[in-house]
Amino acid sequence: MLEVKNLSHVYMPGTPFQVEALKEISLKIEKGEFVGIIGETGSGKSTLVQHLNGLLRPTSGDVLLDGCSIWSGKVNMRAIRSRVALLFQYPEHQLFEETVYKDVAFGPRNLGLDEKELQKRVRYGLEQMELDYESYKDRSPFSLSGGEKRRVAMAGILAMKPEVIILDEPTAGLDPAGRRQLLALIEKLHSEEKLTVIMVTHNMDEVSRLANRLFVFSAGRLVLQGEPAVVFNSPQKIKEIGLELPVLSELLLKLKDSGKNIRTDLFTVEEVGKEILEYFRGGRSCKV
Amino acid sequence: MSNILELKNVSFDYFLNGETALRALDDISLTIKKGEYIALIGSNGSGKSTLARLLNAILVPTSGEVWVDGLLTSREEHRWEIRRRVGMVFQNPDNQIVATTVEEDVAFGLENLGIDSSQISRRVTEALERVGLSSFRHHAPHLLSGGQKQRLAIAGIIAMRPRCLVLDEPTAMLDPRGRREVLDTIQRMNRQEGVTVVHITHFMEETLEADRIVTMDRGKIVQNGKPEEIFNGETDLYQLGLEIPVLLRLNRILRSEGLDIPANILNLNDLVNILC
Numbered sequence: 001m002l003e004v005k006n007l008s009h010v011y012m013p014g015t016p017f018q019v020e021a022l023k024e025i026s027l028k029i030e031k032g033e034f035v036g037i038i039g040e041t042g043s044g045k046s047t048l049v050q051h052l053n054g055l056l057r058p059t060s061g062d063v064l065l066d067g068c069s070i071w072s073g074k075v076n077m078r079a080i081r082s083r084v085a086l087l088f089q090y091p092e093h094q095l096f097e098e099t100v101y102k103d104v105a106f107g108p109r110n111l112g113l114d115e116k117e118l119q120k121r122v123r124y125g126l127e128q129m130e131l132d133y134e135s136y137k138d139r140s141p142f143s144l145s146g147g148e149k150r151r152v153a154m155a156g157i158l159a160m161k162p163e164v165i166i167l168d169e170p171t172a173g174l175d176p177a178g179r180r181q182l183l184a185l186i187e188k189l190h191s192e193e194k195l196t197v198i199m200v201t202h203n204m205d206e207v208s209r210l211a212n213r214l215f216v217f218s219a220g221r222l223v224l225q226g227e228p229a230v231v232f233n234s235p236q237k238i239k240e241i242g243l244e245l246p247v248l249s250e251l252l253l254k255l256k257d258s259g260k261n262i263r264t265d266l267f268t269v270e271e272v273g274k275e276i277l278e279y280f281r282g283g284r285s286c287k288v
Numbered sequence: 289m290s291n292i293l294e295l296k297n298v299s300f301d302y303f304l305n306g307e308t309a310l311r312a313l314d315d316i317s318l319t320i321k322k323g324e325y326i327a328l329i330g331s332n333g334s335g336k337s338t339l340a341r342l343l344n345a346i347l348v349p350t351s352g353e354v355w356v357d358g359l360l361t362s363r364e365e366h367r368w369e370i371r372r373r374v375g376m377v378f379q380n381p382d383n384q385i386v387a388t389t390v391e392e393d394v395a396f397g398l399e400n401l402g403i404d405s406s407q408i409s410r411r412v413t414e415a416l417e418r419v420g421l422s423s424f425r426h427h428a429p430h431l432l433s434g435g436q437k438q439r440l441a442i443a444g445i446i447a448m449r450p451r452c453l454v455l456d457e458p459t460a461m462l463d464p465r466g467r468r469e470v471l472d473t474i475q476r477m478n479r480q481e482g483v484t485v486v487h488i489t490h491f492m493e494e495t496l497e498a499d500r501i502v503t504m505d506r507g508k509i510v511q512n513g514k515p516e517e518i519f520n521g522e523t524d525l526y527q528l529g530l531e532i533p534v535l536l537r538l539n540r541i542l543r544s545e546g547l548d549i550p551a552n553i554l555n556l557n558d559l560v561n562i563l564c
Contacts, residue, residue: 040433040463040464040465041433041434041462041463041466042433145332145333146332147332172460172461173379173457173460173461173490174332174490175331175332175490175529175530176331176490176492176529176530176531177331177526177529177530177531178331178332178529179490180531202462202463202464204464205534242463242464242465243464243465244464244468247493247534247535247556248534248535248538250556251535251538251556251559251560254556254560255560255563255564258560258564260564269534269537269538269541270541272538273538273541273542273545276538276542276547276563277541277542277545277547280547280563
């Protein structure tokens with residue numbers, strides 16, 4: 001569905017401040033995937049995702065949506081941005097309207113929808129984020145809690161009815177309850193609303209559990225990709241580029257290193273618990 | 289050990305148009321001993337940050353008393369000394385930089401204290417060494433990574449030789465490496481230099497190295513104990529908007545199925561040792 005071909009991006013080219021943020025990146029994301037993008041601060045993650053809906057123009061290379069270059073001049077950029085919606089880091093800083101309704105309606109209004117359809121879209125967006133339409137629509141966004149503001153910002157994206165949502169560190173700064181709730185809602189958007197999800201994150205525990213595929217960036221290059229089980233099976237590489245393993249993977253790998261015949265491709269507490277119990281009970285060992 | 293921080297029946301109200309708009313802290317009493325490492329947790333709006341700001345007299349209580357090393361925060365003449373003894377580090381690294389080079393940034397606080405320049409230079413050298421930024425002395429702070437900027441903020445504080453460090457979500461905006469760097473620095477300050485630490489965080493894993501965890505909910509302290517007591521106890525942390533670290537959730541599952549995992553197993557290496 002989305003394809004990045006040989007993409008390079010140079011910030012401030014031809015000046016002393018020239019920085020090559022992305023170097024010859026090629027990758028494909030299929031419809032219905034949940035992909036995670038990980039890497040240190042400054043590795044190029046945010047620069048990459050801003051190319052996926054045309055906010056940044058590649059210095060060289062191309063971005064294709066359904067096989068068509070988004071820079072060919074033949075496609076309407078506005079249409080692309082409503083299909084591939086991007087939620088920035090700390091999106092609540094961009095709330096600005098007097099009411100939640102107006103804020104959520106801002107994006108779809110620019111699509112030229114009539115008031116009736118607009119209202120439907122706002123309701124849809126808020127409900128997907130578990131914000132009751134009637135009780136929230138007239139409130140000021142600034143009277144809401146941090147977690148609620150984040151969900152209002154997200155509702156504004158969903159009201160565009162996108163096919164792909166790109167989330168740049170969606171849970172940064174939230175408290176544990178806020179983080180859990182937002183992740184559950186994102187999971188639901190993927191499984192029930194069938195949205196393709198692209199999530200940039202620093203949280204290895206979360207992304208290993210949620211994503212079906214990971215892209216790992218380091219110093220502007222795509223250095224690893226594949227299922228979480230494949231990516232986190234290269235612990236040396238992951239640590240070399242400043243990342244860490246999900247704590248459960250690290251545990252399983254250490255158990256394996258100590259000679260235990262145990263699976264290392266599991267990422268939820270329940271699965272890992274079951275595997276360890278089976279190992280100790282199932283005759284694979286007699287200790288404990 | 290003697291107490292360095294003492295809160296006695298402290299309440300704090302935020303006012304709006306002369307009326308109480310919000311009671312952020314409600315009759316809190318807490319003592320913290322010299323050299324302790326306290327993790328302060330609670331959902332957004334539970335009062336953690338308000339409490340932190342009371343500890344170095346950025347705020348003073350509406351009622352009750354806050355004592356720092358025998359000094360009362362509500363007494364105007366004590367405030368400068370209190371702020372020298374209790375340093376604060378905030379969440380956003382970019383908001384805490386004041387100078388154009390790393391060394392000037394560290395020196396800023398010292399200059400305000402009126403310390404003479406040869407001593408400033410010595411203290412800057414020492415503070416940068418302690419946070420591992422010596423080789424960046426002449427760099428521009430805005431070109432540092434997030435983790436380096438937070439360590440710079442810590443250096444600026446420790447150059448003033450505080451007895452207590454209060455950190456309000458210092459790792460919230462950092463990547464894994466930056467987080468590790470900052471956590472290691474905080475721990476070293478505490479273990480090797482004996483600096484008292486109050487560390488506010490939303491990451492439960494970060495609390496496991498603390499001597500004590502204090503949990504807040506709607507302006508009150510609801511738990512106060514060792515990490516193994518808090519996370520293995522009966523109180524439902526999820527009700528409080530919190531959670532149990534991944535590894536301890538795993539321990540619970542293993543224990544409920546009959547494996548003998550002691551309650552004080554909090555980190556990966558200990559768990560591996562028990563299982564091997």
